[in-house]
Amino acid sequence: MTASLIDYLVTNCGIESNYTDAWGKPTTIDMSTKKKLLQVMGYQVDNAELLEKQIEDSVNKSWLSPLNPVQVIRNNQDLQISVRLPIELVTDEYQAQITTEQGQVKSFTFSPIDGQLANVCHIEDIEFQEYIIDLPIDLPLGYHSLALVIDDDELATMRLIVAPVACFKPEALVQGEKVWGLSVQLYCLRSETNWGIGDFTDLSYLLENAAKQGAHFIGLNPIHALYPANPDVCSPYGPSSRRWLNFIYIDVTAVDGYTQTAVQAIVNNDEFQAKLKEARDTDLVDYSTVTALKLKALEAVFAYQNKKYLSSNSKLNKAFKSFIADGGESLQTLAVYDALQEHLAAQGKDSWGWPVFPKEYAEYSLPKVKTFAKKYAARIKFYLWLQWQAALQLEQANNIATSNNMHIGLYRDLAVGVSEGSAEIWGNQDLYCVDASVGAPPDVLGPLGQSWGLPPMDPEKLYQQQYQPIIDLFNANMHATGALRIDHVMALLRLWWVPKENSAKQGGYVYYPVDDLLGILALESHRHQSMVIGEDLGTVPPEIRDKLAENGVYSYRVFFFEQAEDGGFYSPAHYPEQSMSTLTTHDMPTLSGFWHCHDLQLGKELGLYPTEEILQTLYADRHENKQAILDTLHGHSSISQDISSDVNYVGMSEALNNGMQLHMAGGSSELLSLQLEDWLQMDNPVNVPGTFNEYPNWRRKLTSNLQDIFTDASLNKLAANLTEVRKTSSV
Template sequence: MGGWGVVAVMVRKATTRAARLAAAPRTDVTAAGPALWQDRTVVDGTPLPSDEAPSDALLRLAAAYGVVPDHWGFHGDLRRASAWTLRAVLAALGVDASSRERIDVALAHVEDSPWRRVLPPVVVVRAGQGAHLPVHVTHGDPVSVVLDLDPETGGGRRDLAQADVYVEPRTVDGRLVGRATFWLPADLPLGWHTVEAAGPSANGRATVVVTPDRLELPERLRTGRAWGYMAQLYSVRSRRSWGIGDLVDLADLGWMAGHETGADFLLINPLHAAEPAAPMTPSPYLPTTRRFVNPVYVRPEAVPEAAYLSSADRSLLEWSAEPVLALDLDPGPIDRDAAWTAKRAALEVVFAVPRSAARQAAFEAFVEEQGSGLSTFALWCALAEKYGAETIPPELGDPASAAVAAERVLLADRVAFHTWLQWVADEQLGAAQRAALEGGMALGIMQDLAVGVHPLGADVWSLGDVLARGATVGAPPDMYNQQGQNWSQPPWRPDELARAAYKPYRDMLRTVLRHAGAIRIDHVIGLFRLWWIPEGVDSDQGAYVRYDHEALVGILALEAHRAGAVVIGEDLGTVEPWVRDYLSSRGILGTSVLWFEQDHTGAPLAPEHYRHLVLATVTTHDLPPTAGYLAGEHVAIRERLGLLTDPVAVVRREADAERDRMLAALRSRGLLPDDPTEREVVEALHRYVMATPAALIAVALVDAVGERRAQNQPGTDQEYPNWKVPLGDSTGQVVLVDDLFGNARLRSLAAVLDS
C-alpha cells in the first residue's frame, strides 16, 4: 500500500499516558517467578531475552494455548519467536514453562484439564448446526443432561439425548474417567442457555450459546445503501455545552443530520468511561472500561431532577457552568479536566434532589439490570477518586477482599453517585438515539468499540484473570513502524474468557449496543489473534495469540441481532483474505478508506472494484481532514514534530505523487472541473466513493466544514493535542452545532451524498 496516509492506519490509538506507560521501565517483569528469567543476560542492569530456539515440547505447549511460534515479517521472511518469548507469553497466560520438567507438567495438565470437568465451561454453536456435548463421569457411571432455554427466548426445558459415540476412557488423578457424548439439537433457539448434568459422579452446569449463522442486514442495506457522518463528539459543541460536546449535542446533531440532510447514521468516537477525576486520559481509545460511559458527556441541566433545584442550588449549577460555557467558542485544545470538574460539582447538586417514585423505580431497575458489574465499576470510581486511578493501594487490588468491602461501606455515598451517573448517562444516550431516528435516520447512532483498556483502569481491577497480567497488546514490526508497536493495553486471556463463558465480553457488548443502530469494532482482527508483548521488552519480542473467533464473532452477531444493530469491523492493514471472507459470511461489514484502496500498480482502486459489504470513507480520524491531506498537512505536521525518518523532500514528493494519482483518477471519470477549488476536489472524492457498491458511506464532519487540523497524530504523546481539537472551519474558527446545518460547505457536500 503506497502513500503516506497508510502510516496512520498502521499506528494504533494508544497516546498520552499510555505511551508513557509503555516506555516506562517496568519493575514487575519477574512477577511470573524468577525461573522464567533464568535464561537471560543482563546489560547495564537490564535483562535481555535470549535467542534460544524453542524445544518441541515448548512448541506443543504453546500450540495448546494458542500461542503462535512464527509469523511472516514485513519483508516476506518467516519470523520465529524465541524460547524466551514463548515462555514469557505462556507466563502471561498463567503457565509455567521455565524448565523442561515444568513444561511436561503443564502439557499433562492441559491435556487432562477437559477430563477433570464434568462439562466444558461454554459451548458456542451456530443456529441450525447441532453439536456434541462431552460429559465426563467416573467410567461406567450413569448421567442425565437437561438444557434450560434462555428466558429471553421463551424459556423451557429439554432433556438431551446421548449420542452413540465411543471415546476411550482416561485415567486422570488416579480415577478412570469416561466421556459420555450428548447431542445438542440443531433446532435450538438463539440465546444463552444453561445445561445441567446430574449423576453419581457428575454434577455440573455450563453455558450453551446459540448464535446466528449470519447477521442479517436491514432490508435497505441488502437492496441499497445508507450514508452518514463521522464525528468526534467531544469536539462538536453548542452554545450550551460545558466546554465539551455532550449527549444533548449528540441528540441535536443526530436529529438535524437526519432531518436537514437525509443522513442515515452518525458514527461517533468511543464513549467509554475514563478516569473519574483529573487527569482524564484524552484518548477515547484508552478507556478505563469499555462497558460503561464517560459521564463527562452528560449535560447536567438535562437531568430531569435539575428542574426541581432550589434557587440556591440552581445558582450553584450556574456558577459551575459559567467558566466552561465560555470555552465553547475557544478554538484551542479542549480541556476535559476543566469540563469534568465543573460538571461533577453540578451533578453532585442534582444528585441530591429527591427523585419521584417513578424515577426512583426506573433507577433501581437500571441498577438491577446492570448487576454486579455496575456496582463494582462504581466502587472502582470511588476508590480512584480517593486514591488516584493509578495509585490505588495494592491491598485494595482484589475487589473481593475484606479491605475493599470495608472501603465500600466508607465510600457508600460516592458509590451511589457513580452508579447514578451511569443511569443518567444511559438516559441521555437513549434520548439521543431516539432523536436521531425521529429525525429520519435509518440506523441512528453508530457506536465505536475500542480495542482495549487502560492498564491501570477499572476493567483490569475488576475482571481478575480474564485480562492478562505480564503482557500488553501491540503489533509486530512493519515497514512503517520498524520497531513494532506497543499499545499498553492488557489483552483478554482466551482461556479465562472461555472459562467465564464469555460473559464479560457479552456484558460489554450489551451495554455498548443498548442505544445504537450500529457498532464499529476497532481492530476487528483482534477477535482472531493479537500480538502479545511480554512486559519489559521491545515490541518485536512478542508473539501472536489466537482467539476462538467462531465464539467471539458469533456472540457479537448474537448481541447485535438482539439489539437490531449493524456491525462494521475495522479491517484495515494486514489482514488475511480468509478473515475478510469469514466476516462477510457472518454478515459483518468491513472498512474501506479511499486513500488506502489501491490496485496492484499502486493506482487508486477503481470504484467498481470495492467490496459491497463495507463502510467506505474518504478519510479516517488518524489522518488530517481531507482539505489538510490534500495540502500536505500529514507531511508538514510530521516535519514540525520531527517524526520523519526520510528527507522531507522525498516525503513531500511521494505525497504529491499520491495526490496527483488520485486527481488523475477523478479527472478520468469526469468528476473534476478545470482548475477546481478545494471544495470541489473534496466533493469529487466523495462522488468517487459514491460510485462504489459500498453498502455504507460516511463523510467526516470535519470534511463537511473544511477543517484542516488532525484529531490525532499517531506516534505522538505530548507533542500534539491528540483528541482535543474542537470542530472548526478552514480558518480554525469554531463551528457550533447551532450553526452547523446552515454551513454552506456542509450543505453542498451533503447534497452529493444524498443525491
C-alpha cells in the same frame, strides 16, 4: 524435556509461530518471545518440574470436568456435546437436561458408550473416555444451560449458546439501498449550549439535522468510561471500562433538577461562568476544567434528586434501582473504583490506576474495598447515578434517530481493550494478562510496530468464564444503537501480544476462539437489531476477511489504503458491497491536511522521522499519490475539468474536497462514512499516532458550531448531492 513442553504449550495456547507480515513476507517468532508470552500467561517456563506440574494439572482439570464450560452452535447446526467420564461409568444412563433462556426444560436420555469415542486419557491408572453425543433437541436462539444428570444427581453443567448464522442487516440494505452518514468525535463538537465539550444533546441535534439532509447514521468515537479523577487521560481508546459511558457527555442542563435554586446559584456564580466561557471558547477541549464544572453542577442536581426521589419508593427510584440491578457487579465495580481513585487523589496518594493503589485496595474483591464501599456509599451512589443519567441521554439520542426514520441511526465504536489501570481489569484481574500489551507488528503505518498499553484477555480464562465478559461487552455497546464498529476486528481471530520490556516488534500473535466469538456477536447483533462493521486495517490475514464476510460483518475500506501495486487507486465501484467506505479516519490527516502535507510537516516538528531522507521520501510518495488520486478523479469524471490534471497546479479547494466525497458516494459500498472535519475543510488532525504529550491528541474541536454547519448553503448542497449520488448507486 522443557523444549518439548514449551512446544506443546505454544500450540495449545494458540501462539502463532509464523505469520505473513504487512509486506507479504513470511516471518518467524523467536523462541525467547514465545517463552515470554507463556510467562505472561502464568506458565513457569524456566522451571521444568513446575512447568510439567502446571500442564499435568491443567490436563487433569479438563478430564475431571464431565462437560465443557460453554459451547456455541449456530441455529443451522446439529447439537452435539462432549462428555468425559471414567471408563466404568460410560455405560450408565444419563439425562441431558437443557433449561432454555425462556425457562423451558428439554431432556434427552443417553448412554455415552452409544456416542462417538473422541479421546482417551489416564489419570492415576484410571482410564477416562470422551464421547461426542448427538442431542436431537431443537433450541431457540439464546443462552441456555445444560445439566448432566444421573439418578436425579447433577454431575456438571455447561452453557449452550445458540446463535444465528450471520449478523443483523437492516431491511433497507437488504433491499439494495446505499446510504451515507457522518462520523464524529463527540468531544470535538461545538455548539451554542454545550459546556466546552460535545454532549448528548449536541448528538441529538446532529442526528435530527443530518437525517433531514439525507444521512442515515452518525458514527461516534468510543464513548467508554474514562477517569473522572484523572480527566487529562482522555484517549477514548484507553478506557477504564468498555461497558459503561463517559459521564462527561451528559448535558447537565437537560437533567431534572438543573433549574433548582441551589443548582442555579452554583452555575451562575461569576467564577463558574468565567471558567465555563473559557472552556467553550478554547480550540482544545480542556478536560480538567470541563470535568470539574460538570461534577460540581451534577453533584448539586444529584443532591436534589436524591432527597426528593432516590431515598423513597418513588417511580424514579424504582427505575434507578432497576438500572443498578441490571448493571450488576460490573457497574458497582466502576462506581467504587471512581470513588476510590478520587479519594486517593484527594489525599495526594498515587492514584493513576489500581497497580499503584495501596495493597489493601489493589483488587475489587478485597475486604478493605468492601469497607470503603460501605463508608462512602453516598459517593458511590452518585457515580452510579452518573452512569444512569448518561445512559438515559444516550437512549434519548437514539430515539431521535428512530423518530427521523434513519435506517441505522447511531453507530458506536468498540475499543480493542482497556488500559492497564482500568476498573475493568481491577474487577477481573484473573481474565487479563497484565504483563503484556496488545498492539500491532510492523506495518506501513507503524514501521517499528505498535504497543497500545492495553493488557489482553487470556483466551483460556475467557472460555472458563463461559464468554460472559464478551457477551456483556457486545450487549452493552449495542444497546441504543443501529450499528457497532469494532476497532481492530482482527482481535476476534488473533491479537499481537507484546510482553512488557519488549519492543513492539518483539511480540507474537495469540489466537482466540473466533467462531465462538463471531457466533456471540451475531446473536447480540440480532437481539439489538444492530449491524456490525469491522475495522480490518493493518496486517490482515486472508482467512479473517472471508470469515467476517460470511458472518455478516461489514469490512472497512479507506480510500487512501485501496491502492494497486502500480500506485493507482482502486475505484470505489470495486469495493465490496458489504463494506463501509471512507476517505479518512481519526488516525489519519484530514483531506486538506493530506493534500497540503500538513501531517508530514507536523511529523517533522514532532520528531517522528529519524532522518531527513525518510521525510523527503514521504514527500515524494505523497506527491505521486496525489497525482494518482487526480488521475482517478478525472478518469471517473468525479471532478470538473476546470481542476488541472497536473498535481503541481492543484491545491485543496471546495471543488476538489466535494469531488472526492462524491467520488466515494458513487461507489459500491453499502455504507459511506464522511468526517465532519472534511466537511469543514479543516487542516489539523484529531490524533497523531505515535505521540503522547507531543501533540494534543483527542482534544481538537471543530472549527464551526453545529448550528452554523446546518445553515451553510454549500454544505447543504453537498449533503443533497451525496444523497442523490447514493440513490443513483443503489439502482
